[in-house]
Amino acid sequence: MLRKLLAVLMIIAVSTMLGAAVAAQDDMETYVLGVALPFTGSFGTFGQDFERGIDLAVAQMNAELEAAGSAIRFETASADTEQTPEGAARALQTIVQTTGAQVVVGPLTTSEVLGAKQFADENGVVIVAMASSGAAASIPGDNIFRVIYPPDTFSSKAFASIALERGHQNMVVLYVDDPFGNGMNEHFIKNYQARGGGEVASFAYAPQSTELSTEAAAVSAALAGFGEDAGFFCVCFPGAAEAFVQVAQIDPVLTSVKWLGNEAMTSAEMLEDPGHAQTLANADFVTVSQSADSTPLTPIFHADFVAMFDKEPGIFTNYAFDAANIAMLTMLAAGNDGAAVKSMLPFISNHYIGTAVQAFLDENGDQAIASYGIRQVAEDGSAFHVIGAYDGNTDTITYE
């Protein structure tokens, strides 16, 4: 009996001591940085690569804080958005309810951002998105900040102007049926027609489609109906872009008109296939995307990333790195509190020089520096070359 009592006392003593030890460590203050990204689904690779960029930012920040003797440390808590609006809402809810995070970096696409919006607004959680550009999420006063990539309201103007410069009397648009694609299509039509363009025939494809021959047939027929001076504008996600070019390359109409397209059409995979490269070259393919000018920080990020993960960072990975830094810097200034972060984030953003571009937020909490590069595919289809720039703030195109 006595022995049992002793054992119980021992356990109590040990656990008290452990608790004290934990409490002693607790002098450190830990801020949780939520990470909501698609780790599965067709954008799973983006999500995984973005998370590495965020991990790098957090590791560097913690090292600096330690060297400076600060008591604050950051840790991440991540959840999979499954690349759907519902999944993004669930991911946000999971992160917030299990860790109490006040600030979440992500999600990726505009449809995911919009899916997570309601929960974020209602619970005072701040969302810092890195690559969403859909015009549908440009909403003043909400808890969503899109700090790096400017909204498509700008690029749609550039695409409209280029279409007219190329002499397209009419346009055919193929776009992904989600908030990003719908927004791009809507703004493109508006800007194109406001600037003197003619009719626009638009076709939406379902985001889950893996095979686009029906869509290609419809686009081809619409182009044939418009006649020779019509142009084609493709707003596709990665994967669908390759699948579309695959079936378009033997279509006599699609291979005889000029193409415009969003950035997903310019993936490395696209030019690896000689047939695809040739198709884009024949179509004088032009895209408008955020200016890829590097800042002094870009090569440093690249070297640090390779040193930490032993692999090259993917496209846009530095956007995630920058978004995480803006989020953490704001939390250091405003504390671990959603409302304070929301009020202070524009100020911090506007004083942040990142690895991609200077950030400057508009009244919607979106990147307002709309500096785009215009890229065209080389004649032999070997690469995309910068042929000019578009300044969204003055709405002017300059060619090199």
Added chain:
Amino acid sequence: MPLLELENLQKDYGGLRAVDDVSLAVAEGAIIGLIGPNGSGKSTLINLIAGSAELSAGRVIFAGEDISALAPDAVFQKGIARGYQEPSLYFKMTALDNVLLPVKGQRGEHPWYAPWRRYWQRDEIKHAEAAAAVLDQVQLRQRFDTLASDLSGGQMKLLEIARCLMGKPRLLLLDEPTAGVAPKLAYDIFRQIARLRDDYGITFLIVEHRLEILFDFADYVYVMHLGNLLAEGGVDEIASDATVREVYFGD
């Protein structure tokens, strides 16, 4: 040594004991009758021997080998074939196909070879000839191309026996081979059975309700009642056994 030995077979379905401590022996080349009222456990016993039901206790010894734990296809490969009370055939296949199904080691069974008809055609013809011979034994040769569903009840029974023969069995388990068959044909079926025993030395264990026919052909008879073995003996012995008469005929 007997061909088939059952040692203390037992089968429980939940709380119900369908077969209770049954031991019996079947000599090679004999026609053995297995009789008893409905629900006495005869069919269950057949299932236990054929591997279609799992034993609760006991052992099945066939040709000196313990086959208690074998699956039905393995039991068949050992040389025990069975027929059912309701003819169990592939009704959408021809009589010939039904008989060809159990043939062991066909060349065209293998997926790599099956698309190359020339490779297995000779082999198939050989088997088809053997099948025709077996069909001949049960007088079904003329009807080889008929769908099994188009045969008469008695012919279905005979086709089932033919299919069993194709596996070159040493023991045939038959569950009421004459059920639903006209009396004349029922005699025919038993005559075939006796001939097969005489010509090929096949042993038969037959569950049968038509005692008058069975008693004409059986060498030895076991009587089951409520899962137990009630009596055994020669035909005359059983026919005059008072306890058998009591459970069977209620007198």
Added chain:
Amino acid sequence: MPPALLTTSLVNTIQIGSLYALMALGITLTFSVMKLPNFAHAEYVTAGAYAALIVSLSGVLNPLVIMIAAFAVGALSALISHLAVFKPLEGRDVSFYTLILSSFAIGLIIRYILFTMADYFNLFDLRIAIPLRIVLRDGNLILSNLFAWVVPTSVILVIILTLLLNRSPLGREMRALANNISLARVIGIRVERVKNYAWLLVGGLAGVAGALWGLQTAVHPLMGWGAIISVFAAAILGGLSSFSGTVLGAYVVAFSENTVMLFLNANYGLDLAFKPAIPFIIIIAVLLLRPQGFTNLIKRAEELQR
């Protein structure tokens, strides 16, 4: 509908219908022989496509070699999923629903193995490196070398499979399994072996379909899953039991997704984004109105022929 669009859509119907047929036959075969609606089937397609992609990336561009590699990998993944999951579960006498769920689970496992591999070697949205050419152009009719590969391969494989099932000893045994599996055991058919063979065939056909599907679109870990609902719709139209019904169903689904969809788009402005809904509509309509699919129609046609 302009004639050029009609012609293109009909060519697409034939091309995609042939691919659906190749995938759907495997589903019908698994359902009739194994009594399992196998959702992991999509993943055998993807595995075959990746095998084809890797072989083509290694520099071998002979379509026959590529398809054999795809067959082998598809067959192997089907056999492994049977031996590792379905067979042990059948031994435990689990319910139909457990089997369906486990087929989803094994599909997810294969899919994410492929995802991990694709991520490690960066194999997303690549194409099997067979260049695309136009082989025939006559007015509105344009046929590519892809069409010239896809359609005859599918047709030949469908014919071989049908003959195999109806004429060969292996087919006889498979039909016996499909019809009455416990009787097949009793009459000494080596049921487990025949099942293994059936899985090899099912997976192999799916693998070849994947290689051809990878020529039609880009290779991605989700490509098989993207097609599976259309493929199930085809198999359900075939009543999940009839081969000719399944092939007919595959072309009906492809026709609805291409020609009918484009007709509705051109004349009634129905958005092309509704395309993925078409197979769902077909499945629901068939299950509500005609659960047996085409089977009875085909039987009646055969009777009339006699």
